[in-house]
Amino acid sequence: MKSSHRAALLFLLPSFIFVTVFSLFPIFESFRLSFYRLILTLPWIGQKPIGWQNYIDLWDDPVAMESLFTTLIFVGVTIPLELLFGLGIALVLNDVFHGRGLLRAVVLIPWAIPTVVSSQMWRFIFNDRYGLINFIFFGGDVSRYLAPLADPHLALIAIMAAEVWKTTPFAALILLAGLQGIPDDLYEAASIDGATAWQKFRHVTLPLIRPALLLALLFRTIDSLRVFDLVFVMTQGGPADTTNVLQFYGYKKTFAEGMIGYGSAIAVAVFLMSLTFSLAYLRFMKTSHHEGMTR
């Protein structure tokens, strides 16, 4: 037992080294810096320790609050849509039919496309002169063409559409896995009891895919709170800051304005939000696991 114990620790060592050097250390640095005032372009200020001042300023900062609100809207709209569409796709893929493999591969395409490519693509689709969306809605009537990425009411919607399109396959895959784990005899038993398709869905399918649903929810929420590439390529936070998500605001503060301390505080804030959501989900998962066990 002791030797296998040692072997196990040895096996863990390489990953531990990578994670510590390239992830843990930078994270601690970020935490540390959030307690300082550090502005690159004003070096005479130096690295002044200011305690919680950055976080207090963040709370008072209307732009930060607006970007928090924007981020929450983004997460709150895209995640349910992804799960809904994902579930629909998963239900279709769960059936056996000709060409199912092909459809499965097609479904993965949006997810396989690099984010920068997909962002450029959607930027082109939303173009106000030769974009596909305008063509679909208004045909050849150029005078009625919209500029979604220039319109403060539409820009966020455009970004959310691009995000849902790209990440739905991921949700679909996880939900499909969950569906395929449901034994067929449960459905047969329900049929014998005279259940309709909808009843089967509500009482057999939904409860049993709850773990998969929560898993998809967890991963997607974490990623969604950190959305950046899409905003960076498509709108750079505009117009009028309507797509200024928290992560992008943090990027601007850290890299463009050189306000390292404040930017780090924003990153920590995003992290704490992710952490909170994750803990809540894990709590849910535990209870659902117990429920599943009693079935």
Added chain:
Amino acid sequence: MKRPLALALFSFGIALYCLVPFLWFVLTSLKSSAELTATPPKLIPSFHLGFYQSALEKYGLLHYIGNSVIVAGAATLITIAIGSLAAYAMARLQLGWTKFYLMILLAISMFPQIAIAGPVWSILDRLNWLNTYQGLVATYIALSLPIAIWILTTFFREVPSEIEEAALIDGCSRLQALYKVVLPLAAPGIFTAALLVFIHAWNEFFFALIIMTDPDVQTLPVGIALFPGEYTMPWGEISAASTVATVPLILLTLVFQRGIVRGLCAGAVKG
């Protein structure tokens, strides 16, 4: 959901939803310069390969793809190797702190990558690994390990330990047992993890942008981001490059999709 007509309709709808935006981009890459900026936009292009030629010759597309293959490939292989070791250890070692370690990994993967970009750059600088393949690969390994270890641990736990015990009794070392017994049985999980890591490394933009400033080693996302010239937006070349950039990924998913689905099937539900 067994009615064939409904099924066919839904399938068609899904295929449309997933394909049309990308197809539009592909069609754009086949247009001529004049058709590109036509208002209203033309749907059917004239199947002009000019943009592809331009992308390959003027913009060095193949070169970027080569770099991406090297970086993503290396990152995937090493991550899976190291991750498998770690996952195996944690699947077999039921100590209290394995759960803790997994939680830490999850927490780490939640941290916004923008904020750690600066310190990571400093570390690579000190190691003299900026503008090198190993610098970017090391970064990607660190970023992908959490999710790889999570998935692999889940799958390894599914492998019944009796088969392994038998192998050990027969005289295999732990490492041999891992290699000969566990890995083949957990193949779907490995496929899943490998594809996830590869796609992540292939798509990654931000770290690649700040670590690789030498055009010789730049990867594809950075390359495409640099296509725009000083004042022009070459949609034609961008769409051509994007098409070429995405095709290998699509092929990979086509090849591995059965494995992925089976893999997620076995693992995800158990959580």
Added chain:
Amino acid sequence: MLNAKKFFCLAFSLCLYSPNAWAQNTELRVVTWKAEVPKVWDEAVADFERQNSGVKIFREIGPQSSTQIHDLLTQKLKNRDPRLDVFFMDTIWPAEFASAGWALPLDRYFTAAERAKFLPAPISANQYRGQIFGVPLFIDAGVLYYRKDFLEKHGLAPPRLWPELVEQAKTILAREQGSQLVGFSGQFKQYEGLICNMMEYILSGGGALWDEKRMVSALHEPAALEAVRFVRDRMIGEISHRGVLAYEEPESLALFTQGRAIFHRNWPYAWSIANDPASSKIAGKVGMAPLPSFAGARGVAALGGWQLGVSRFSMKPDLAWRFVAFMTSEEIQKRIGLATGRAPTRKALYEDAELTSKMPQLKLLLDTFKQAVPRPTTPVYVPLSNIMQRYFSSVLALPNTDIKKRAALAARDIDRLLDLLRERQMP
């Protein structure tokens, strides 16, 4: 044996004193972006390498946008990267780079006599606290482009006042029904170019972005508010379409070169593109004029352009300077001008026969350049710009916003930022 030893010592010392041995494999690293016309740059670099044997110039290509190159550069400089020697600076960065200790002061190389050969505005943009930190390579300033054919057809002369421009555009639009024309195409996306566009209106109305003497924001002053209101309600509201709120230079220029806009504001580079039949539908129908103003004030063009700087952490500052001097020399600036249409920064070139015959617009531009106004020279320009971009974009894009209230908010943030500068005790 003694002879062999002597021979080796001699040979060795000869190697040490041979100039080539020192210069061997010396690499100079330059950060630049992907050029529109790479040939002229490649040739210039090759010439420099020929003239300085043993030296190789390594060009690192950064992203195309000014903002992104800025972020890339600051990352390297913040980490004191010794493998960065020369870099391009946008006209708004020298103060920031100087204050942060990233750019090398070039006073001992770039003498006053030398400086006098350059146009004054870009030189002052490179100065911070009495020292000079960059050498201007090309200069940009906002100009007004217009469709000569439309103005002639309707008997109009190029407008000298902004309200006049609006009226002219409305007249032409009314008479050219169904032509999908737009009166004005400019850059109003939330990015740095927005500041250039907006300051041209504000300053030509007697307003200012900030009061440099008292170090406070001037955005809430009546003149500035009026100008912003004019842009929102008249320039964009009456004669343009909302799409311009997402335009940077390429998109706004494309609208003009496709014949869809009557008036267009852009940098000088647009002249050659608009007159090139291969890329423009309006070649030969383009006019260029100084930007209009409001009554009682002078027209103002925003100063742009790029300069070359040397990193303070470079291990070869002398060699780096030689490269900078070479690239900004008369010969190379002339070549760049001829090949790319970029306006040079050396006064002498504006009298050069070959250049002025190939680029006749240079004569007209010289006056504009002489009067171009730089954006505020301060180390905190980037955060300042972000605050102003936010303010302008939100007022222009949301028609019912209270301009006065937003201006007051922006002014408050700007003042807080400027307070940080006041903390400095050093002279």
